Structures are given as C-alpha cells and as structure tokens.
Amino acid sequence: MATTPLLEAQNLAVRYPNGELALHNVSFTIKSPSFMAIIGPNGSGKSTLVKAALGLIKPFRGTIKVLGYDSVKQASKIRKQIRYVPQRDRIELAVPMKVKDIVLMGRLLKKLPPRIASSKDIEIARDALRQVNMDSLWNHPFPELSGGQRQRVLVARALAGEGSVLVLDEPLAGTDVESQDLIVEALGRYHRENDVSIIMITHDLNPIHTLVQDVLLLKNTVIGIGEPCSIMEPELIKKVYGPTAKIVEHSGHRYCLTRDSGFDRHD
Amino acid sequence: MIDIIQVIVSSPFLQRALFAAVLVAVIAAASGTFLVFRGLSFMASGVAHAALGGTALGIFLQESGLVPWFDPILGALLFSILVAAFTGYAGESGITQKMEVAVGVSFALSMSLAVFLMYYIPPYRVPQIWGYLVGDILLLNDFDIIMLMSTAVLLGVITLMFNKEFVYVSVDMEGSVAHGMNARMYHYAMLIVSALAIALATKAVGAILVYAILVAPAAASNELVKSVRGVIFSVFLIALIAELIGLITSFVVYVSPSAIAGILAALSYILALQIRRVRERVQTEIEETSLAPEDLVETFNQSITIEQKGDHNHEH
Numbered sequence A: 001m002a003t004t005p006l007l008e009a010q011n012l013a014v015r016y017p018n019g020e021l022a023l024h025n026v027s028f029t030i031k032s033p034s035f036m037a038i039i040g041p042n043g044s045g046k047s048t049l050v051k052a053a054l055g056l057i058k059p060f061r062g063t064i065k066v067l068g069y070d071s072v073k074q075a076s077k078i079r080k081q082i083r084y085v086p087q088r089d090r091i092e093l094a095v096p097m098k099v100k101d102i103v104l105m106g107r108l109l110k111k112l113p114p115r116i117a118s119s120k121d122i123e124i125a126r127d128a129l130r131q132v133n134m135d136s137l138w139n140h141p142f143p144e145l146s147g148g149q150r151q152r153v154l155v156a157r158a159l160a161g162e163g164s165v166l167v168l169d170e171p172l173a174g175t176d177v178e179s180q181d182l183i184v185e186a187l188g189r190y191h192r193e194n195d196v197s198i199i200m201i202t203h204d205l206n207p208i209h210t211l212v213q214d215v216l217l218l219k220n221t222v223i224g225i226g227e228p229c230s231i232m233e234p235e236l237i238k239k240v241y242g243p244t245a246k247i248v249e250h251s252g253h254r255y256c257l258t259r260d261s262g263f264d265r266h267d
Numbered sequence B: 001m002i003d004i005i006q007v008i009v010s011s012p013f014l015q016r017a018l019f020a021a022v023l024v025a026v027i028a029a030a031s032g033t034f035l036v037f038r039g040l041s042f043m044a045s046g047v048a049h050a051a052l053g054g055t056a057l058g059i060f061l062q063e064s065g066l067v068p069w070f071d072p073i074l075g076a077l078l079f080s081i082l083v084a085a086f087t088g089y090a091g092e093s094g095i096t097q098k099m100e101v102a103v104g105v106s107f108a109l110s111m112s113l114a115v116f117l118m119y120y121i122p123p124y125r126v127p128q129i130w131g132y133l134v135g136d137i138l139l140l141n142d143f144d145i146i147m148l149m150s151t152a153v154l155l156g157v158i159t160l161m162f163n164k165e166f167v168y169v170s171v172d173m174e175g176s177v178a179h180g181m182n183a184r185m186y187h188y189a190m191l192i193v194s195a196l197a198i199a200l201a202t203k204a205v206g207a208i209l210v211y212a213i214l215v216a217p218a219a220a221s222n223e224l225v226k227s228v229r230g231v232i233f234s235v236f237l238i239a240l241i242a243e244l245i246g247l248i249t250s251f252v253v254y255v256s257p258s259a260i261a262g263i264l265a266a267l268s269y270i271l272a273l274q275i276r277r278v279r280e281r282v283q284t285e286i287e288e289t290s291l292a293p294e295d296l297v298e299t300f301n302q303s304i305t306i307e308q309k310g311d312h313n314h315e316h
C-alpha cells in the first residue's frame, strides 16, 4: 500500500538571514509511519531541517513536505498533526511554570482561547508523566528540576498531545542514564502502541538504534539514509564525525564511537 | 488617621493620586510581570524614554505650526508603539538578546531626538518634556486619569483573556508556533498594549517611577512566588503598597511620593533576593543531612557499573 511519505525533501536549501547556508541540496524521502532519527554533529543542520519542515523557517530553495503537505503553503495543516519539543535551550526558565503546566501545554496549544484544561486533559497529562516516571512531581516548579527531569517532562508534553507526528529535538541532551532510559523506553512503547510517527534529533544514535527504523545522517546535506546498521558504516561515520570515529559490533548490533558521545551503553 | 482620611476625601488631587496608584499597580501586574518573564524588563525604560522623545516631537510639530492639531501625547503613544513593534520584530524568533538590542537602539534614538528638538521648541515648553522623566502623581488632571484608566482596563482585560497565550509565547515561542497557535499575534499584542500602558503611566507618574514600579516588584515576586497567577497578584500588592506608603509619607514629611515608592519597590527586590538565599541555604542543609546515605549508595553503585562497563570495552 502506498501511503504519503512522512518527510519528503526536494533539493532543499536553507539560508539564515546572516548568510549562513545551513542546508543545501537536501533530497530524501522517509515513508510513513516511522520512528526515525536525524543524526549528525553539532551545527550539521539537524534543527534547521526540522524547523524548515514545520514551517518555522522558509526554504531558500527547494521544498520539504510533511505527510504530503508543503511546509510553506500548507503549514497550518502540518501543525495540526505535529507535537513538537524544541531543543531544551529554547525553553525559557524565567517563567514560573509547574510541571503540569508544561505537560498540559501540549494539549491546550491545540485548543482555542481560553484553553481550559478538561478533566480528560488532566488525566492524559498525568498518564504521560507516569510514562516517564515524573507523575509524583505534578505540582513541582519546572525550572527547579534537573536537566534530565526537564527533558522527561518535555517528552511527556509530546506524549500527552494530539497529532500523528512527534518531533523531538535532542531530547537526550544533558540527561543522566536514568532519564535517558526512561525517555527511550517511553518513546519506543508509545510508538509500538499508537499509530504515530516519531522524528527524533540526536547526536548519539546508540541509545535508540534498536528502536529506530530510518536514520538520516546529515552534515549540511544528506550524507546517508537508511536503516541504523547501514548508516553505521565506518566510511560514512568518519566522513561526518572525523577520523577518530569508530564502529564496534556487539551481539549483532553496531555501535558508533565518536568523541562527541563518549562510550555507549550495552543493553 | 482620621485627619488623613478627611484630607483625602476633601482633596481631588489626592483622590486622583490614589486612583492613579491603583491603576499603575494594575499596569505593573499585567505588563511588568510578563516583561520580567521574557527577560525584557529593560523595555519598560525604553518605552518610557521613547514617550519622552515622542512628546518632544509633538511639541515641535505644534509650535512650529507644521501640524498644529498634533497633541504631544499622540507623539508619545506613537513612539512607544514603534518601540514595541521594533522590539517585537527583533524578537519574533523568541531570542531575548536581539530584543534587548532593539530596545537599546530605540532608547538612544528617541532620547537623541528629544534633545535635538529641544533646541527648536520654545523654552517654556521644555519642562513638559522633562515632566516625563520625573512626573508627579499629585498633579494629575481628570484627562490624565481617564487615559490611564482606559489603558489599564484594556491591558487588564487582554491579560486576563490571553494570559495562557502570553505565558506560552514567553516559555516556548517555537513550540507555540509549531503547534498551530498564532504566537506572532500574541507576541505583538502583548508588547504593544504594554507599551501604550507604559507610555500613559509615564506621562502620569514619570519615567523613573514607572521603571521602578514595573520592574522591581515583578522581579521580586518572580524570585519567590512559584505560579504565574501568584506572581501577578503579588506584583499588584507590592506596587500598590509602595505607592500608598509613598503618598502617605509625602503628607507627613516633605518628600516626593514617587521617590519613596521607587525606593520601596527597589528594596522589595533586594529583600526578595535575601529571602531566597536564606530559603535555599535551609533547603540544602535539609537535603545534605537527609540524603547523604542514599547519595553514598548511589555513588557506590555508579562506580561499580562504570567498572563493569570498562571491562566490557576492553573485550570488544
């Protein structure tokens, strides 16, 4: 059965107002539904690609479509389907939000003003927090959590929302092992049990490589695309992460060693 | 005490001053709170000084006969809207630093313009411009009060209706847009309505008091209070109390009520910082005593697992 692709880029280029060409000649297709990872080192244009897909930045050249909708002309259609968690440094901590306020945001943003939380919204939000083991901190001030706990709450915000595509920008950045495991498990379970696609940006594929179906390897353009193990080629990885990057095999899976991510965990 | 009440009842100046104090506290609660949330407290002073530049332009247009009907207050409102729009444009992506630069540039521009125009307007009208800096809450007329009240009510209603949207724009602009909220509209609405209110409050009570009352209580509350509503309410109370004490003091001794209110507002922030520091110290002490054993276990476990992993690495 031919379904509309999750992501489809054609000759996409994105240029920032300061002249920096963050992406060029980007063309690829990812089928839907998928659990996909976008990987690449810092500054490789991962966040830029996602922002272009959501219509937050206009392409300089070419197009990108989400579920068949053009990111510029049909942005509002895309946004109905999206649950987005930006990179964590984009969340302003000077506002005294409670944990529950952040999670409910995922649902209330899709409503019209006055955006009142119904008892169903609250129940779903609580359940999402339970998935990442944060439900006991429902009333806790969000800015006072640790980095890993904040990421867990933000992932819960995506889990609590509605829409068939979850987009998470570096949800594992700055997390300890415990938070990382909880997030990866929660996302994997959510993907198995629901008819949704997950697009996850990460600079370390190792914690999720057994879960993801498609991997897009970026360095300002597409370096590789395919299943995790086909991306984990020494040649490709060295091209992106430099000559010190290595691939190791262990119990049937390949792991990537880059200086960027430290040593991986074996489960 | 009864004397004071009698004075108030019999003096329209005092009545207007008290009413203005309440209105300025409303503006502080609605506008100052969100400016501090967004790290934009600087905008309060930027807009206040832009209003001054706009007034200078208005007086110049009137006196030179170029546009005789141009009331200086129109200039003040126009300039404050321009500053808000410019700041908003710089901050569409949600980056605070860019907005700060925009405020700084418009601040410099409008002050320079004011000083430039002062050479071309009759000297007897220059104090009207400086009035925007120091202001006097005891010298308000009915028109001032009506203007101030209209914007305070407008600002209050908009903030009540859209406080969630304003919070979302402040917390996560990108996420709000990506989920389909018209974040840009709320972003501009918040800045422009705030700017209008700040400009009129500046005309009423002076730039320096506006700055003190808009920023310090909000910053103080944000150190201590842990919910958005709580902060808004607490700002209103601190601002109102500071202004009332200022007014009352000015009756007992010969001082400017604005000066007292400004000093009290600033002190509230220093006090809040102290309270927070003490609170944190107490908290860490509790944590240190109660969590120490668990921490040790944790560290111990971690060192074991790291060793295991280390072995693993060597094998492969």
Ligand SMILES: Nc1ncnc2c1ncn2[C@@H]1O[C@H](COP(=O)(O)OP(=O)(O)O)[C@@H](O)[C@H]1O
Binding pocket: A016, A017, A018, A020, A021, A022, A040, A041, A042, A043, A044, A045, A046, A047, A048, A049
């Ligand atoms: N707002 C911006 N203005 C100018 N350049 C930017 C902006 N955001 C990102 N860039 C540049 O675009 C490139 C890609 O950035 P980004 O997409 O954030 O990379 P990644 O998410 O992979 O770390 C980088 O070189 C970065 O410096």
Ligand SMILES: [Mg+2]
Binding pocket: A046, A047, A048, A087, A169, A170
């Ligand atoms: Mg990024």
